[in-house]
Amino acid sequence: MADAPIPSVVAMLICDQVINEEGTNKKSLIGVFENFTSPVFPVLMPRLAVYVKLADALGDYLFKLRLVNLKDESLVAEIGIGAKIADSTRHSELALNFGNLPIPVEGKYEFQLYAGDEYLHRITMFAVRTPLPQGGMQWQLPRQ
Secondary structure, eight states: OOSSOOOEEEEEEEEEEEEEOTTTOOEEEEEEOSEEEESSSSEEESOEEEEEEEESOOEEEEEEEEEEETTTTEEEEEEEEEEEEOOTTSOEEEEEEESSEEEOSSEEEEEEEEETTEEEEEEEEEEEEOOOOTTSOOOOOOOO
């Protein structure tokens, strides 16, 4: 990364899942969102993805994606992603699929993208508490 140019972010989106089509390498972003709802916190998000489209990238990179609670700037999760980008004349893409991402409390969160130690971009997500159905959770036993 020392000699690699600093890429610029063209797009960064949060969604349920990013699917990479074999052969064409096209990306399908499923369930783009900015609000996550849950009746209880803390909660594990069963599925979440972050899609990033980059311009002007060339060379070897160690990208870092951080999830931060903006209320107190506490780090919730962090992942490192190595990438080798061979052609700076074309856009590059990162598709990061996660499972069981912890969301400790309701509030505003931020995904922060870095190339090495260089900050590139951010996108926010709101974790919102939804009320339980009237009477609380209803369990039904299967009929026999």
